[in-house]
Each structure stands twice: as structure tokens, then as C-alpha cells.
Amino acid sequence: MQIIAKKGVKLFRDFYIDMDIKPYTFPDVLRLPIGFENEKIELLKTKGDRVKKFEIIANIKNNIPVYSSVSGKIIDFFTSRSADYAENMKYAVIEADGTDLPSYPLWEIKSGYTKEEMLEIIKKAGIINEPLSGYFTEYINTSTKYKTIIIDCVDDQPYDLSKTATLLNYQKEVVGGAEILAKAFGIPKIELLITKNFRTEELLKSKIDNVDFVQVKGKYPAEPEIVQYAHKTTALRVGTQCCRALYRAAFFGEPQISHIVTVWGEGVEAPANCEILNGTPTKYLLEKCSANGILERIVAGGIMTGYVISTEASLFRWDGALTVMPLKKHSKTYHCLNCGRCAEVCPMELAPYFILRNSNKASEKIAKQLCAGMCIFCGACSYICPSRQPLGQKIREYNNFLNGGSEK
Ligand code: SF4
Numbered sequence: 001m002q003i004i005a006k007k008g009v010k011l012f013r014d015f016y017i018d019m020d021i022k023p024y025t026f027p028d029v030l031r032l033p034i035g036f037e038n039e040k041i042e043l044l045k046t047k048g049d050r051v052k053k054f055e056i057i058a059n060i061k062n063n064i065p066v067y068s069s070v071s072g073k074i075i076d077f078f079t080s081r082s083a084d085y086a087e088n089m090k091y092a093v094i095e096a097d098g099t100d101l102p103s104y105p106l107w108e109i110k111s112g113y114t115k116e117e118m119l120e121i122i123k124k125a126g127i128i129n130e131p132l133s134g135y136f137t138e139y140i141n142t143s144t145k146y147k148t149i150i151i152d153c154v155d156d157q158p159y160d161l162s163k164t165a166t167l168l169n170y171q172k173e174v175v176g177g178a179e180i181l182a183k184a185f186g187i188p189k190i191e192l193l194i195t196k197n198f199r200t201e202e203l204l205k206s207k208i209d210n211v212d213f214v215q216v217k218g219k220y221p222a223e224p225e226i227v228q229y230a231h232k233t234t235a236l237r238v239g240t241q242c243c244r245a246l247y248r249a250a251f252f253g254e255p256q257i258s259h260i261v262t263v264w265g266e267g268v269e270a271p272a273n274c275e276i277l278n279g280t281p282t283k284y285l286l287e288k289c290s291a292n293g294i295l296e297r298i299v300a301g302g303i304m305t306g307y308v309i310s311t312e313a314s315l316f317r318w319d320g321a322l323t324v325m326p327l328k329k330h331s332k333t334y335h336c337l338n339c340g341r342c343a344e345v346c347p348m349e350l351a352p353y354f355i356l357r358n359s360n361k362a363s364e365k366i367a368k369q370l371c372a373g374m375c376i377f378c379g380a381c382s383y384i385c386p387s388r389q390p391l392g393q394k395i396r397e398y399n400n401f402l403n404g405g406s407e408k
């Protein structure tokens with residue numbers, strides 16, 4: 001079975017990163033993202049409190065727990081506006097005390113679960129479904145009779161190999177997580193979605209033989225085709241990291257307190273896939289991967305869809321990459337040539353330059369008529385633009401404004 005992404009851009013992929021995963025180590029101070037302020041945060045701890053690893057710091061949304069990823073002391077809480085999400089994120093600053101006492105299982109472990117028990121575990125473990133950038137519990141429709149589980153291992157952006165590295169290093173846990181989910185929900189089929197991504201395609205096929213492959217070919221981004229495929233096959237789509245977290249929650253009673261990130265870019269000497277604890281500051285990761293020189297731009301998430309982040313901040317749990325690159329290469333822009341290439345590649349059939357031209361308060365109505373809200377922020381338009389217009393970034397900022405954020 002194949003999925004062909006016809007719209008989008010061909011990306012340059014001539015690079016190699018070791019697919020091993022560096023295990024996590026303790027930063028002295030963590031900046032743990034708790035939740036966006038509009039997510040009804042119920043704080044259970046205050047400044048000065050001591051916390052143990054796996055202790056709940058807060059509940060968010062409809063009672064999803066946020067766990068401390070280390071033992072230590074909460075020295076502060078603060079909020080910071082995320083330009084990418086146009087929302088204030090609340091953080092806890094935790095000074096780690098260096099102890100790492102395993103205190104799980106946090107709930108009763110069984111060899112198999114009913115659908116209700118599995119739903120409960122998914123919520124209690126605070127599992128993120130990384131391809132959909134949010135909590136897994138929120139993406140399960142309990143009234144849908146799913147026919148397939150799709151394990152999403154599509155790393156279609158260069159520099160983000162976090163899904164593939166997770167699968168290659170934790171194959172048993174990834175496939176086991178999908179299997180226990182399938183059993184609990186009575187889903188008869190599991191498929192693994194992979195993409196042609198330098199050497200990983202052959203590597204995956206040679207190492208994994210007990211799951212059906214679906215190959216994603218063609219251009220970047222694959223997202224619209226994957227969404228259509230999942231809809232057509234009534235599939236529950238789960239990331240490889242999500243599957244692994246599910247396995248650990250079901251068989252070890254462990255909440256998800258870490259995730260895997262690919263650190264790459266011209267500014268780091270030792271690019272690597274790293275497992276990081278929730279709240280690990282990016283500067284700690286940069287040190288670990290031997291960042292050197294003046295770091296002009298650090299991008300959280302894939303290079304095509306990521307957002308600029310400071311060295312003091314920490315990644316969200318669905319950010320699969322950290323890219324360190326010089327700003328100078330991308331700083332100069334020219335006038336639009338009206339070549340139309342941005343519209344040609346857009347997988348959502350939008351007219352990016354017209355949206356950009358109308359992305360101000362006065363022409364809000366026009367931008368809405370141009371369906372700016374349908375943008376999936378793939379960045380293909382910016383990538384192809386010969387004038388280096390920051391189309392994707394500006395459209396994202398404008399959408400945030402339309403959704404209630406401040407105008408840029
Ligand atoms: S307008 Fe949005 S969806 Fe279309 S190519 Fe640009 S970033 Fe992608």
C-alpha cells in the first residue's frame with residue numbers, strides 16, 4: 001500500500017544522523033511546561049514545595065495530570081507567551097536535587113485491559129499523541145468503531161527523525177503499545193506508516209517484520225494525504241512515541257515524563273537523537289550536542305514547521321526536533337515576483353501571497369475569504385519562494401491573531 005503526496009515540495013535530504021538515542025541526564029533546573037492558561041489549570045503545588053519524580057503538580061483541562069519529571073523543589077512559576085500558539089503557557093521552575101527514585105507503578109498493572117480501563121490509563125499517564133500535537137485522550141472518539149491503528153512514523157521533514165529513532169530503538173515497546181491498544185478497543189488491524197527518508201526506509205524494512213507497512217511517497221508535506229487515508233480507513237492514528245508511552249503506562253504503570261528529540265543544525269557539532277525529561281531547557285540540550293559559536297537561531301519542531309525558541313525555554317512534548325541554524329542565510333527578502341509558485345505547491349490549494357498581502361486588521365474579511373484558517377503551517381510556500389518571503393510564518397501569526405491572539 002502506498003500514499004502519494006502530489007502537492008508540496010521536494011526536500012533536500014543529503015545528511016545522516018546516528019539513529020541511536022542518547023539517554024536523558026538531569027539538568028540542574030527544569031522549566032516544566034504545565035499548560036496553556038486557557039486550559040483550566042488546577043495547581044496542586046505552590047512555590048517552595050518539594051516534589052518527587054512522578055508527583056502530580058497540576059491537573060489541566062478535564063483532569064489530565066501534569067507530573068514532575070524530577071525530584072526537587074519548585075522555585076518559581078511563570079507564564080510566557082508562545083508566539084506559535086498565541087497563548088500564555090504556564091511553567092513550573094524545578095530545582096532538581098539529583099535523586100531519581102523510581103516510584104512506579106502508579107496504578108494497577110494487568111496483562112490486558114478493557115476499552116474503559118485503557119481510556120483511563122491514557123488519561124492518567126498524560127500521554128501525548130505527537131503527530132497531532134496534543135493529549136492522546138482528546139483525539140479518541142469513543143463512539144467511532146475504528147477499523148485500523150495507524151502507527152505514524154512519517155518523519156517527512158529533514159532534521160526531524162524522532163519518530164523513526166523511537167521505532168528503531170524501542171520497536172518492542174512501540175509495536176507492543178499499538179497491540180495492547182488494538183486489543184482493548186477490538187481493532188483488527190495495525191499498519192505502520194513510513195516515509196522515504198534517506199536511509200531509514202531500508203533500515204526499517206530490514207528490522208521490522210511483524211507489521212504491515214504503508215509507504216508515504218512523493219512530496220512534503222504528507223499530512224493532508226495521511227489525514228485523508230486515516231479518514232478513509234476509519235483509523236486511529238498514533239505516533240511512535242505515543243505508542244511507546246502507552247506500552248510503558250500499560251505494563252509499568254509509568255506516566256509519560258520524557259520524549260525524544262532530534263538535535264541538528266550547523267550550530268551543533270554532535271547532532272543526535274536525545275531522550276529528554278519534560279522541562280529540559282534547550283540550552284542544556286545544546287551543550288549536550290556540543291553547540292558552538294554564536295547561536296543565532298534555534299528552531300523548535302521540524303525545520304519546515306518549527307518556531308523560534310530561546311535557550312532558556314523548553315520544548316513542548318510534541319516537538320520532535322531542535323534545529324540550530326544561522327539567521328544570516330534566511331534574513332534577506334526581496335519583492336514578490338508574482339510567480340505563483342507558492343500557490344502551486346500549497347497542499348491546501350491556498351493562495352499564500354494573497355493571504356500575506358491581506359494579513360492585517362483592515363482586510364481581515366478578505367483573508368477569511370481566502371481561507372487563511374485552512375493553512376496547515378507546512379512551510380512549503382516559504383521554502384519554494386524565490387523572493388524568500390516568510391509566507392508560512394506570517395500566515396501562522398495571522399491565524400493566531402484571527403483566533404484571538406495579538407497582531408504581529
Ligand atoms: S499557505 Fe499554509 S498550507 Fe499552504 S503551503 Fe503555505 S504553509 Fe503550507
Ligand code: SF4
Nearest residue numbers: 336337339340342385
Ligand atoms: S512564490 Fe514568492 S515570489 Fe512567487 S508569488 Fe509567491 S510570494 Fe511571490
